[in-house]
Amino acid sequence: MPQPDPLTAPLTDLMPDLMRVARRLTRETDRSQDLCQEVLLKLWVRLDAGAEIDDLRAYAMTALRNQHRQSLRRDQIPLGAPEVETMTLPNALDACALSETLCAIRRLPRDQERLMRMVAAGETSPADLARRTGLAPGTVMSRLARARARLRADLGL
Known part of the structure; x- marks a missing residue:
């Protein structure tokens, strides 16, 4: 049985306050x-990426207001504008x-996880990964290959 995510409880505790402020900002339930x-x-x-946030509630409220402002700006872009055609909205399945x-x-x-996190952060050159980790480029490539194979198996791809 999977263990509960330790990040879930603090975020769940924030939900009522976030919803109250979000309803005040948008004036629409949906x-x-x-x-x-x-x-x-x-x-x-x-x-989950390891960021340390001192005051999670204050940070969440600021993020909520910023996200609301961003959505207002997005809604002001006229239909047919080039920005609308290239914009993609969040997808729940994604x-x-x-x-x-x-x-x-x-x-x-652990060694494969570290390399995959670096790749996910945008570092894709085996030579750069080798230099940053102190590993040989061949070792980096083989560990990444094993990590990708295991991820494909775990995710059913």
Whole structure:
């Protein structure tokens, strides 16, 4: 049986306050729920990546207000504008897939997990990864290959 995520409880405790502020900002139940979920997902991803946040409640409230402002700016873009065509809205299935992938990366052996986190952060050159980790480039490539194979198996791909 999977262990509960230690990040869930603090975020769950924030939900009532976030919803109250989101309802005040949007004045619409559906939009306030969407706004709250977007902020909680971003917070979860940030905390899962190892970010240390001193005052989670204050940080969450600021993130909520910033996300609301961003959505207002997005809504002001006229239809047919080039920005609208290139903009992609958050997709719940993508968010779930990301969460599953992050959990699968955490289950990898420590050396493979470290390399995969570096790749996920944008570092894709085996030579750069080798230099940053002190490993031989061949070792980096073989560990990444094993990590990717295990991730494909774990995720059923």
